[in-house]
Amino acid sequence: MARIVLFENIHPSAREVFVAAGYDDVVSHATALSSDALRDALRGAHVVGIRSRTHLDAAVLADSPDLRVIGCFCIGTNQVDLDAAAGQGVPVFNAPFSNTRSVAEMVLAEAILLLRRIPEKNARVHQGFWDKTAEGAYEARGKTLGIIGYGNIGSQVGTLAELAGMQVIFHDVEAKLPRGNAKPTVSLKRLLAQSDVVTLHVPAGRGTHNLINAQAIAAMKPGAILINASRGTVVDIDALHAALESGHLAGAALDVFPVEPKSPDEPLDSPLRGMPNVILTPHIGGSTQESQENIGREVAEKLVAYLQSGATKGSVNFPEVAYQERAGKSRILHVHRNVPGAMGALSSLVAEHGLNIVAQHLQTRGPIGYVISDIEGEVGETVISLLRSHPVTIRCDLV
Incomplete structure (x- = not known):
């Protein structure tokens, strides 16, 4: 039976999925834990569920030999050393689609609030001023929204923006099929020059680090608005601050930052405050x-599918094998080094113990190979122990 440990107040829907699948050894922690406490909590855990504040680095993973699978109950997986996890035969899953609508709604709401100068007007009323002027306040209808990164969230933002009467253009490093009346732009510079509101939906990485820098901001329309709900490293904060102070940009909304507070009591360190x-x-x-x-x-269902069948479809760091109906009495999950002879070693060892492989499903990813083998007979601990001790084996489990 698998022991499941969840951190950071993961929604009860995850526990419901685990219990319904027969896994009732579920331990929940309301917050992220410090390094030593985290190691203690992970002792004996087979499944771990985290959000963005729990960091599973190579050292923590090495101290968790029983760990079989990791679930990131969020979009990002930067908090996990993915290569180290794969090197231990541990797949990592996330939730790339489940919060799409929530993010898209917030972005559109922020665009409308900033176009109408609501944050400023709200603050003035609280301070005792009745500033009723319409100067600098605009409808969303007819304005151009520029979307940088037209993936799941970016395209959903575009769909909602069109319903509000906005014209939508987008730029992506990959060719994307437009939704509704959205139109791709030939360059990022063209998008920046045409957009009344620019919203960012790109991943973190070298290619997007400070993508919106002083030069990019200078290319934006005077009086434009910038929204970043993607990754904190995408925007040069000092350049944005300067553009807001000078009046070149009319406003901005940021949900992510280059360095974010680690606790509710720690203030954000930013010149934008x-x-x-x-x-x-x-x-x-x-x-x-x-x-x-x-x-x-979503994430709990992926973890259950792995525990029960070995399915790794959707894993971010592992060879992907889709769900397969069990064809034999036993199923072996074998993670191995992607070297010549690895499959032969597995087949030979199983055959030496009088067992017949009736179905196999193999995928590789870089240095890792992963094969699901359905066996006609009963597989004993002797066979599993021998497989685990073989030089090509990274991890071997029986499900």
Whole structure:
């Protein structure tokens, strides 16, 4: 029976999935834990579920030999050393789609609020001023929304924006099929020059680090608005601050930051704090009750599928093998070094013990090979022990 440990107040929908599948040894922690406490909590765990604040580095993973699979109950997986996990034969799953609507709704809401100068007007009323002027306030209808990164979230933002009467253009490094009346632009510079509102939906990486820098901001329309709900490293904060102070940009909304506080009591260190035309939110784009429930269910179902069948479809660091109906009495999950003879060694060892392989499903990814083998007879601990001790084996489990 698998022992499951969940951190950071993961939605109860995850536990419901585990219990319904017959896994009732589920331990939940409301927060992320410090390094030593984390190691203690992971002792004997076969499944771990985390969100963005729990960091599973190579050292923590090495101290968790029983760990079989990791679930990131969020979109990002930067908090896990994916290569180290794969090197231990541990697949990592995430939830790339479940919070799409929540993020998209927040982005559109921020665009409308900033176009109408609501943050500034709200602050003025609280301060005792009745600033009723329409100067600098605009409808969303007829304005151009520029989407940088037209993936699941970016395209959903475009769909919602069109319903509000906005014209939608987008730029992506890959060719994408437009939704609705959205139109691709030939270059990022063209998008920046045409957009009244620019919203970012790109991954972190060398290619996107400070993608929106001083030069890119200078290319934006005077009076434009910038929204970033993707990754904190995508925007040069000092350049953005300068553009807001000079009036070149009319406003901004940021949900992510280059360095984010590690606890609720730690303040955000940013020059953007206190600016009346800037919306700052604590990385809550996907934090709705609906999205958290969906994420809990989505990731837990992937973890259960792996535990029960070995399916790794959707894993971010592992060879992907889709769900397969069991063809034999026993099923062996074998993670091995992707070297010549690995499959032959597995087949020979099984055959030497009078067992017949009736179905196999193999995929490789870089240095890792992963094969699901269905065996006609009963596989004993002797065979599993021999497979685990073989030089090509990284991990071997019986399900």
